[in-house]
Amino acid sequence: MLDIAEELNRWVGHGRDFAVATVVAVGGSAPRGPGAALAVDSEGTVIGSVSGGCVEGAVYELCRQALEDGTTVLQRFGYSDDDAFAVGLTCGGVIDILVTPVRADTAVRADTAGQHADAVFATALAAAAHGEAAALARIAEGPAELRGRALLVRPGGSYEGSLGGHPELDRTAAAEAQAMLDAGRTGTVVIGEQGSRCGQPLTLLVESSVPAPRMIVFGAIDFASALVSVGKFLGYHVTVCDARPVFATRARFPDADEIVVDWPHRYLASTETDGRTVLCVLTHDAKFDVPLLESALRLPVAFVGAMGSRRTHEDRNRRLREAGVTERELARLHSPIGLDLGARTPEETALSIAAEIVAVRRGGSGVPLKGAHTPIHRVDSVA
Known part of the structure; x- marks a missing residue:
């Protein structure tokens, strides 16, 4: 339910009754995980999703019924072998849905x-x-x-x-x-x-x-602008940091939550990070990269990636070793950053970087699903 909290909070403020259906548990292949929600207000307006479309119609009716009788119900939906068009998850999974009415x-x-x-x-x-x-x-x-x-x-x-x-x-x-x-x-x-x-x-x-996990993008370049937009789309609180005030501006990065003018390594030392934080180093300059990565690779963050050609990558690794970075620490560095999508434009490059971040976060392989024998919907160890 909390994944659609902003809109539901407005409904409460406007005095609108609603019923909310929340995924409690999933089994097998299911498109949405626990906490995913769909809500229906007294006028029939719908927000959210619990299954990507498979059982939304039936859940909608459950919500309407809950609004009428004020009863909380737990309903299970699964695949129907007898009728593939019956209410159920055609992907073969099972989901339990908790439907709760809320009176404003x-x-x-x-x-x-x-x-x-x-x-x-x-x-x-x-x-x-x-x-x-x-x-x-x-x-x-x-x-x-x-x-x-x-x-x-x-x-x-x-x-x-x-x-x-x-x-x-x-x-x-x-x-x-x-x-x-x-x-x-x-x-x-x-x-x-x-x-x-x-x-x-x-x-x-x-x-x-x-609070939303942090994405810190170092380097106020055109690729960074596209990555900021993708980061926001993925739900990150995005900060852009660059030592050059002429480039680190709100006009160039309108989607960023924060824009910081400071030396990257100095800012990283002064700001809060945690196990969900993503660090993307796009500065592409050794005088910024090396001191920044020397610190970043020793922090317990989720992802550290750096942009550059393979030649730049080798030179940067040499400099980092000379600075005392260990092989174990270097192994944490995703460089060159991104998956091999054949990207050319800033937007395509941002997509390749975001794809690698998601793969690392969710334990994906990064290979095409076609021909792969890995589960499409994985069970997360961390939300």
Whole structure:
């Protein structure tokens, strides 16, 4: 649900009732992962997707029904061998969908804030829409009277709302959600009804909302402008850094979230990075590249790539070795950056770079799917 939080937050603000269908779990080949959502408001307006089109019609009807009767339901969709045109995933997978109605008046009433599930949903949507870190835990499977209950967990372990059972249940659920929030993961976890891992189990869907991962593009060149646009499309918070103020301008990079005029290695040393951060070095100049990469290759980031010809790559590696960079550290460098797409234009080159970043992030091979024997839809270890 949090993947469409910005629009749903507007719906709440406009007083629009809606029902939201959220992918709880997937099996086999399925196009969308846990947390993917589709929502329908009282006028029949639809946003989001849970299956890339396979079961959207049936999910739409479930949402309309939930708006009418106010009931939270869990529905499974799978492939139909008898009728390929029946409701199901023709790709052969199975998905579980949780459909929850949300009443706008209950969501915004002060006397229900912090307890009623609708109010918890509204708070979670506002947090996600504003880029705040939070985790929403909902009962997906368990006693009918508890299904749909919600708990919102903030960094540090504080929480609001209730799952409606024993207080120990809320504390245990909050701890599980906190662990998933720390990892930036969305998925399910099973806990016992009284907060232990024994007794009647409850399945929680935990959706983590974390700030967008960072992409830092070093080098304010024409290729960088195209890469910034692609990075934004992929959901990154994109920063452009260059030591030359005449090139690092808002006019040249209108899509960038930040534009920094500074020496690349100095900026990298002063800014925050984490295990999701992507560093793209397009400076193509040894005086910038070497000190920058010397630092970058020692940081626990997701990806470090550098542009240049194979001759530039060999010369840069020689300089990095002379600067004390180890072979193990050099092995982390994706250079020349990008997949071999035969790219020529800045836009094509940006696409090849983005393709390599996605392949590294998702564990893809980068080879054509035609003739390959690898799964098309992979199970992510990290959201």
